[in-house]
Amino acid sequence: MYGGGNVFEATKFDTLQNEDPAKLAEFEARIARGEKIEPTDWMPELYRKQLIRMIEQHAHSEIIGALPEGTWITRAPGFRRKMAQMAKVQDEVGHAQLLYSAAETLGKSREQMLTDLINGKSKYSNVFNYPAFTWADSNIISWLIDAGAIVNQLANAKGSYGPYCRALDRICAEEAFHLKYGHDAVVHMATGSPKQREMIQAALNRWWTPIMHFFGPPDKMSTHTEILMRWKVKMASNDDMRQQFLDMYVPKIWELGLTVPDPNLKKNPETGKWDYTEPDWEEFKRVINGDGPCNAERLAVRRTAEERGAWVRRALLHPKAKYVKPLA
Amino acid sequence: MNEQAIKDLLYKLADDQLILGHRNSEWTGFGPILEEDIAFSSMAQDKIGHSLAFYTLLQEFGEADPDTVAFTRNANQFHSSQLVELPNGEYDFSLIRHFLYDNAEFIRFEMLAQSSYEPIAKVATKLKGEVKYHVLHANTWIKNLGSSTEEAILRLQSSLNEALPYALGMFEKSKYEQELIDTGVYAGEEAVKAEWLKRIQAVIEKTELKLPDLESTAPKYGGRYGDHTEHLQPLLDEMAEVFKIDPTAEW
Amino acid sequence: MLKSLDPRVTRLNLPEGALPPAEPKPVLDQFETYETFHQKKEGAAYTYVGPVHAPNEEVAFLFSKEQYSRRAACSGMWVARTSHIMVTPYVGDDENVYDVIRLEEPTERSEQPEPYEIFHLKKRGKAHTHAGRVVATSYQEALQEAKRQFGDKGPIVNVWVVKSKHVLQSAEEDKDMWLTVPEKKYREATAYKVMDKITKYKEEQKSTAP
Ligand SMILES: [Fe+2]
Ligand SMILES: [Fe+2]
Ligand SMILES: [Fe+2]
Numbered sequence: 001m002y003g004g005g006n007v008f009e010a011t012k013f014d015t016l017q018n019e020d021p022a023k024l025a026e027f028e029a030r031i032a033r034g035e036k037i038e039p040t041d042w043m044p045e046l047y048r049k050q051l052i053r054m055i056e057q058h059a060h061s062e063i064i065g066a067l068p069e070g071t072w073i074t075r076a077p078g079f080r081r082k083m084a085q086m087a088k089v090q091d092e093v094g095h096a097q098l099l100y101s102a103a104e105t106l107g108k109s110r111e112q113m114l115t116d117l118i119n120g121k122s123k124y125s126n127v128f129n130y131p132a133f134t135w136a137d138s139n140i141i142s143w144l145i146d147a148g149a150i151v152n153q154l155a156n157a158k159g160s161y162g163p164y165c166r167a168l169d170r171i172c173a174e175e176a177f178h179l180k181y182g183h184d185a186v187v188h189m190a191t192g193s194p195k196q197r198e199m200i201q202a203a204l205n206r207w208w209t210p211i212m213h214f215f216g217p218p219d220k221m222s223t224h225t226e227i228l229m230r231w232k233v234k235m236a237s238n239d240d241m242r243q244q245f246l247d248m249y250v251p252k253i254w255e256l257g258l259t260v261p262d263p264n265l266k267k268n269p270e271t272g273k274w275d276y277t278e279p280d281w282e283e284f285k286r287v288i289n290g291d292g293p294c295n296a297e298r299l300a301v302r303r304t305a306e307e308r309g310a311w312v313r314r315a316l317l318h319p320k321a322k323y324v325k326p327l328a
Numbered sequence: 329m330n331e332q333a334i335k336d337l338l339y340k341l342a343d344d345q346l347i348l349g350h351r352n353s354e355w356t357g358f359g360p361i362l363e364e365d366i367a368f369s370s371m372a373q374d375k376i377g378h379s380l381a382f383y384t385l386l387q388e389f390g391e392a393d394p395d396t397v398a399f400t401r402n403a404n405q406f407h408s409s410q411l412v413e414l415p416n417g418e419y420d421f422s423l424i425r426h427f428l429y430d431n432a433e434f435i436r437f438e439m440l441a442q443s444s445y446e447p448i449a450k451v452a453t454k455l456k457g458e459v460k461y462h463v464l465h466a467n468t469w470i471k472n473l474g475s476s477t478e479e480a481i482l483r484l485q486s487s488l489n490e491a492l493p494y495a496l497g498m499f500e501k502s503k504y505e506q507e508l509i510d511t512g513v514y515a516g517e518e519a520v521k522a523e524w525l526k527r528i529q530a531v532i533e534k535t536e537l538k539l540p541d542l543e544s545t546a547p548k549y550g551g552r553y554g555d556h557t558e559h560l561q562p563l564l565d566e567m568a569e570v571f572k573i574d575p576t577a578e579w
Numbered sequence: 580m581l582k583s584l585d586p587r588v589t590r591l592n593l594p595e596g597a598l599p600p601a602e603p604k605p606v607l608d609q610f611e612t613y614e615t616f617h618q619k620k621e622g623a624a625y626t627y628v629g630p631v632h633a634p635n636e637e638v639a640f641l642f643s644k645e646q647y648s649r650r651a652a653c654s655g656m657w658v659a660r661t662s663h664i665m666v667t668p669y670v671g672d673d674e675n676v677y678d679v680i681r682l683e684e685p686t687e688r689s690e691q692p693e694p695y696e697i698f699h700l701k702k703r704g705k706a707h708t709h710a711g712r713v714v715a716t717s718y719q720e721a722l723q724e725a726k727r728q729f730g731d732k733g734p735i736v737n738v739w740v741v742k743s744k745h746v747l748q749s750a751e752e753d754k755d756m757w758l759t760v761p762e763k764k765y766r767e768a769t770a771y772k773v774m775d776k777i778t779k780y781k782e783e784q785k786s787t788a789p
Contacts, residue, residue, distance in 0.1 A: 030671070035703050040669060071583075071585035073354070074353065074586060075566060075570050077568075078399065086353050087369075087765060089369075090365075090369035091766075093365050094646055104612075110609055131584050166629070177767055179768070181768075187773040187776050191779070192579075196577055300598055301358070301591070305359065309361060313361065314480075315472075316610065317610065326630035327661055328707070358591075361610070370649050416590075456755065457756045457759065461756040464756075468637050469638075469641075472635070472638060
């Protein structure tokens, strides 16, 4: 799962000046025709760099995103939830695998990406630095964070890079299960006992700010992304995705009699857009730069998994193996 | 056919799978390689699914529904072997346990597919293919790692030494052993164990691991009769933490 | 020790506070990659689904099975090491790669002809599918053979060629490993239907509203 809010490198246009103009024109024409770019095609360095960065962040978000819901994997109530929770978290690990592979086709090894993650060099989606205090938090994540991720992933699936699109096609198919599962669990809580209702409302209150953060800062605050849009790397603006999410899910929240902790949230009949209180973007920056409630634990867990699993990899590595990128 | 005997058999099958499935699910997100993380989670899900299938058969005998049975009993009411409740340890221990357990499981399923008690035969026939993959997975890993580096071999060997007494405990006989055999419901633990030894030895022989001397290894019995290590009750408490907030609620 | 909200994390016995900097890694700490092809149903063409990292092809098969066929129906799976697959250049969506590339002279020939598997990509962004098998003494000859046998069917933007002996194919008798996949409804969206509950809730709200 992944939102917007990805940190693109400021686009330096001078890097394009070193590119072969004929090749660049051909590349841009291909994208304009709606054809996908495949790994061995010529591509501008900037395209490669930004794609690696974006897909890598997306992959990290999946593997780290497995942890908040993983918090409840051993405590899911009843067989139905127990099995589904396991499958849902497993899928997120699977998404990471698919996305790391897609990024690898661009020339950065999985191992390097994981090292950069562990050392705090690469980012992942901010929301996963928040704790899942109760089972209800896990349900809110499954439903609404995944819903947000779907908005983003469906947009990105129409992007220009073939391997990323292929991965996203598989991912989106699985997300349909996550969304339904999360919704099902939330509905059971919201229409259940008073205690369950209280739990789910409290969780929604806790998660509202991270959900609003999920799509990234307002467009007016984001770095210049015009060229990334033309190259179909970035497919939708942060604000558009946030609006789309609110449009689809606020009514579904309200119909359960749940409330959203933002008195200003309403659809403006004149603009047709949702009005809301801007979430605290200073907090967003703080958390993305490492100072959230769970950043340290998330990275420590990932690092421990890597370190404690190292003997398995050491045991079976071929000393003469050369690095070969996956094909597609 | 003796209902008590069949119920006892179903409980031990279901409880083993539930507890091991639960343990193995703890690895999700922590595995040594992403792909292995995914494979191990699938097998954990299968195991929980198998336990559900057997608890559902129990319900037909008038036992409570699967959720109640799984989420509200205490440790002394569980018929699982002690092997499955042990903490995961590092990956070598989890892998060795998986190898020892699933090889036995596959033999059980093969035998139960021939059971004179049709509902069990049906379930076993249907689910056998899943366990076949589990065994392929386990044996492939043991063969690969068991003949790799000194470090890996040492780890696996010490896990094998540690797990073996508990693994032998899987074959603790039930009160109804002879009856189950005589009525053709189940071939019995002796038969499973004999076949199991053959199969795990065949794998171990292809590696640099050594099966500890069985004569001098005392099996850890008791699990089948509700006698468990200190690890099971906390596992159950954790598993039921949310369920018990309101056992009558729909979650 | 770190006490986490996640009891699993607590059991990892991690130290509280910041960890010391990570040890530098050995030169290569990841396995080679293998490419996976999946058959949806009996008779359907094997289709590319994606790569896995694995130390050898048997382990690659174990991994691919769960990563690429734990959900959809499956009747067979192939895996091949990435470095064993020869790849042609990619051409545009309306072109045929066989017409565009110059078929090269083989650099290496086997003494006996041997089978090769041919995969075609029909459109960029889609997946390679199995076009068929040819017999040849080199990759280049296999490609020529492929052009002759299946090269004239519409746009083909890219071709993969791999020796059959380098493809691990799932065995006929192992198909039962996929038997129950379609029954695992708990991981399908269709298993979750809550409209009834929502409608009932709304009605109750209406009837209790002042
Ligand atoms: Fe995901
Ligand atoms: Fe998801
Ligand atoms: Fe099993």
